[in-house]
Every structure is written in C-alpha cells, then in structure tokens.
Amino acid sequence: MASPESTWGWAATRPDPVYPDVGFIFRKKSGHAVTAGEQICTMYGKDAAALEAAKELAVSAFSFSASPPEPRPLLLKEISAL
Numbered sequence: 001m002a003s004p005e006s007t008w009g010w011a012a013t014r015p016d017p018v019y020p021d022v023g024f025i026f027r028k029k030s031g032h033a034v035t036a037g038e039q040i041c042t043m044y045g046k047d048a049a050a051l052e053a054a055k056e057l058a059v060s061a062f063s064f065s066a067s068p069p070e071p072r073p074l075l076l077k078e079i080s081a082l
Helices: 009-013 048-060
Strands: 022-026 041-045
Touching: 022 048, 041 048
Parallel strands: none
Antiparallel strands: 022 041
C-alpha cells in the first residue's frame, strides 16, 4: 500500500500527520449554535485503529464559545494566469 506522502505530494510538507483511512461528515458549520451532547460530525474509518489514531486530533480541532467566531473570507487567495 502506498503511503500518503507518495500518493499526495503535498502531504510530505505538512507538519501534522495525514490519515487517509479516516473521513468526516459534518452536521454543523463554524458559527452554528450547538447544545451539549449534540452531534457535530460523524467520523468514519477503515477500522478501530485508524479511528483511534485520528480521534485525538479531531477532538482538538474543535473549540466552543458563547459567541460566534468572526466571519472568515470565502476566498483566501486569488490565483491568476499571466
């Protein structure tokens, strides 16, 4: 099986691990109100080991506050041909 680094060249430049065997379906977006115990996303993986490896990173990616975050731009950078 090919490693993520050989399959996706960009993965080799990332400082954090890439877990190609794990995926998400998000039920809420940034800024949406949530209540305690409400499902935010569903995490899928090829097996329990893949899910466990990605679980801590996934949980640390979320933050919660009483007020919504500042809006982020839809476009981060415009790329044009010369």
